[in-house]
Amino acid sequence: MAAKRALIFSGGLLHPDFLNEIREDDLIIGADRGALFLIEHGIRPHLAIGDFDSLTDHMTELRRIEENSDEMIVFDPVDKDLSDTEAAFEAAMERHMDDILIFGAVGTRFDHTLANVQLLVRALQHQVRCAIQDMNNYISLTSTTSVISNMGYPYVSLLPVTSEVTGIHLKGFQYPLENATLRMGQSRGVSNHLAEEQGTVSIEGGLLLIIQSRD
Structure with a gap:
């Protein structure tokens, strides 16, 4: 049986080249603005998740994400315990993925970047292969x-x-x-x-x- 893999597109630095990594049987998750990035490039996410507070034209873009995703989960931007990337990571774990590859987990917010890197520890504890990739780095544990x-x-x-x-x-x-x-x-x-x-x-x-x- 082929390994089950999830690709998470988060709201950090994203590039269209990342879309070349998508395989036909991948689970595609868009976290916050990462969902809009996918849709803008013709990819329909299986799951869009987050508080979506980084959207520019909030109501219009939120409606576009809802209409072009198989499933959508929206959190309150204040009353929540998880970052958008961690929520996407948890969704992948709940679906018992064998591999998780995260794009857009590195950005200008060092606190978010460091928290996202620490997700690799969580994955390893559950024997799930996980990595973070951007245009300049491929990070694993x-x-x-x-x-x-x-x-x-x-x-x-x-x-x-x-x-x-x-x-x-x-x-x-x-x-x-x-x-x-x-x-x-x-x-x-x-x-x-x-x-x-x-x-x-x-x-x-x-x-x-x-x-x-x-x-």
């Missing part, structure tokens, strides 16, 4: 082993999410590591490069953020 492919992002940075990450082994990288330890606050793992088309990151303890990036 591992507690065991990850295979890193050349996706056009020349830099690969490793940052601990826990106080330390132990037993780090890198293969296929310009700067390999053997049984290394990275501690939070250290920059030793920043700006490595793949030496081959694929590399392997293995760790024995902790949580390690893997950021593939380009300038």
